[in-house]
Amino acid sequence: MSLIDVKNVRKGFGDLEVLHDISFIVDKGEVVCLIGPSGSGKSTMLRCINLLEDIDEGEIDVFGQNISELKDINSYRRRVGMVFQQFNLFNNMDVLNNCVLAQMKVLKKDRKEAEARAFKELQKVGLGDFVRAYPSTLSGGQKQRVAIARALCMDPEILLFDEPTSALDPEMVGEVLNVIRDLAKEDMTMVIVTHEMAFARDVADKVIFMDDGVIVEEGKPALIFDQPKNERTRQFLARIL
């Protein structure tokens, strides 16, 4: 069963159309990596799935429902976690409270229960010792792992990653990718926009190559990376690899 079904989506900012007729599906438990040059519309596509952007034409069905027609956006968003390039931790709270806040406000858990869950997720991403640290004292890699733990606390059924390692120093990329790898092993459904080709090849069930607002090619990572059919895919991979 497909969890996400994107059908003929068009999206523009003013006169500039950034997504031209995009369609793809994501099955339950599948890891899909969106790759492609900057400005190709990957992040915009991801943001549309979480309703951070609205689409102009087409339809996005998630959990079998057209998300443009949802009445309760907040309870939908709770089920679809999002991790951002710039981490976007709440700077006025320590790590623990970053993970506790939405559990109490949205899931209406009491503090004790929320803290226990937050602590469990923080341990999972290797930050059990940092519960009382403030975001400003953490490294980029640590911040991104907190952001992942924060999303996991909400029990999401889908996780969206918008270039999770692009703002990191090279030596911190690995620690974040390892956390995502572990999630893939647990069959978490994930859509990941990334420039880490080796990672995409390793972790993805399906790779989608986008360029200039269209899907140029999609398929199993081995096919895309070893036998790209399209000339544009070949050129892009030649530049990156």
Added chain:
Amino acid sequence: MSFAKCIEILTKYYLSFLLGIRTTLIVAISGTLFGLMIGLFVGGFRAIRLDKTASGTKKTVKKILDIVGRIYIEVFRGTPMMVQAVFIYYLVYTNIVRWGKMTAAIFVISINTGAYMAEIVRSGIQAIDPGQNEAARSLGMSSMQTMMDVILPQAIRNAFPAIGNELIVNIKDSSVLMIISITELMFQSNSIAGTTYRFTETYFLTAAIYLILTGLSSIILGMIEKRMNHTRTSLPQSDTSYSSISLANKGAKS
């Protein structure tokens, strides 16, 4: 001007000065606090960005209230508080209710300060990275929850120097409220000067008292600001809190 005369006036009329100080402080502090509340409400509302998917009626209501807020701010920033004081005092007194002068004074200074505070709060909110808002919304929090728990606490902290500045402005500018003859410091000074005919000495004392009041406020506000910044950069705590959470964790499982 003679300092001996100053001391003479001070010893003779210190009770009048004290009464003036008391009224000035009551008006300035309550005006700043109520003004801050108005500012949080108006500025916070003006800074809310509706979802792109919000309904048409929601967008229209928001637009209309934004315009009302804008007019309020422009009118109260664009006219002298002295004029606002006499106009509002008599408007209400003759048409609605025979209200007390002190109530009128606090009312006027509050809505006047509120107009400035609204802009301070709004710019404080807009200085917060929009990513914070997106992150909170992506976790399923409503725009109201996001504003109250994530955005406003950070905005107030960032805007605190500007908010504190309004208190200092109010201590000085409450002097114009003597126009509706409340017994604040300037009003008291006028009566003392009128009795003693020692204008220079009296107003020298008045100026000195205002300077002491604003100076003390500066020091106190500085201390509060330092404290606020301290909590932000506090380092990871010791093992005690760590293990207590660890215990809570076990407790929740069993």
